[in-house]
Amino acid sequence: MPCFVMAGQVIWQCLMCTSHVPCSPPSDIPYESCLFTDVDECALGLDDCHPDAICQNTPKLYKCMCKVGYTGEGKKCEDIDECDNDFNGGCVHECFNIPGNYRCTCYDGFMLAHDGHNCLDTDECMFNNGGCQHVCVNTVGSYECRCKEGFFLSDNQHTCIHRSEGMSCMNKDHGCAHICRETPKGGVACECRPGFELSKNQRSCILTCNHGNGGCQHTCDDADNGPICGCHPKYIMHVDGKTCLETCAVNNGGCDRTCKDTSTGVHCSCPVGFTLQFDGKTCKDIDECQSSNGGCDHFCKNTVGSFDCSCRKGFKLLTDEKSCQDIDECSFERTCDHTCINHPGTFECTCNKGYALYGFTHCGGEL
DSSP: OOOOOOTTSOEEEETTOSSOEESSOOTTSOGGGEEEEOOOHHHHTOOOOOTTEEEEEOSSSEEEEEOTTEEESSSSEEEOOTTSSTTGGGOSSEEEEETTEEEEEOOTTEEEOTTSSOEEEOOGGGTGGGGOSSEEEEETTEEEEEOOTTEEEOTTSSSEEEOOSSSGGGSTTOOOSSEEEEOTTSSEEEEOOTTEEEOTTSSOEEEOTTTGGGGOSSEEEEETTEEEEEOOTTOEEOTTSSOEEOOTTTGGGGOSSEEEEETTEEEEEOOTTEEEOTTSSOEEEOOGGGTGGGGOSSEEEEETTEEEEEOOTTEEEOTTSSOEEEOOGGGSTTSSSSEEEEETTEEEEEOOTTEEEETTTEEEEOO
């Protein structure tokens, strides 16, 4: 008989009636005559789950569960701000919360690593020489243009001007680290390009965190003598004081198997039976049977991380698990009715005079 859908009600399908009965069967219909018919409210869109929740059908009704990245009891779900914690969502530079998830971004001069969290230096000199007329020198988070002998860098910090005697700023001895300006009263005034501050001597320029993240790969804090670099949790500072090295605490250092922290970063290694690949991270099974049959006398079968030796029929594997020894079948009782002759891997039965061999082992009187 047909079943009718009623939201929020238990529907009974009765064998003795011609229509559906909500909640409970009438008193004149025996309970055992009615069958419970489940209604999939989720499939029919009759649930009241939040749009950011998943509806799961149950035998009696349904239940709502908030999706990953949301919190709540299902009828009401709120986005979790993964960036709002002490670890900045695991991002080493900037963390941006998005509905149900988050994403990491890097400062200018850096690019996001494959892990989606770390930031790696971008070598600007690889493209069009960084726009430098003469020499481009890459630095962490930025780059610098330099000029050949006899030239000095112009105000735009990319083109080079030939030195000459005369006006102060055109003289090679003006002393400004970056930009030289002539003053109305004569003499020069030094300026620094964006991201730098003029030092106390009014000539040198001190790098700040506003330029290329201060040359720091991860965190940067300005100090009187220049930026002080730091590393995101679970990373360690390289001896250069600027770049940060992975540790085994972050995704096992990217190692397939064993990870060890060293002064130069993580060192991956593999257990016996595996070999480390060229990427220095992944381990590949060694097929021991490819070399000298694995040392097996007869058969060699490769397994993950190891191998097994086996012997041909009539031989047994010795305790070294490689050597095969002939089985002396004649040492067993009643192998042959009369005489047993052992051969490598097999045996032969013979009968006394006046008897004939039946099958392989039995002797019978000759007719």
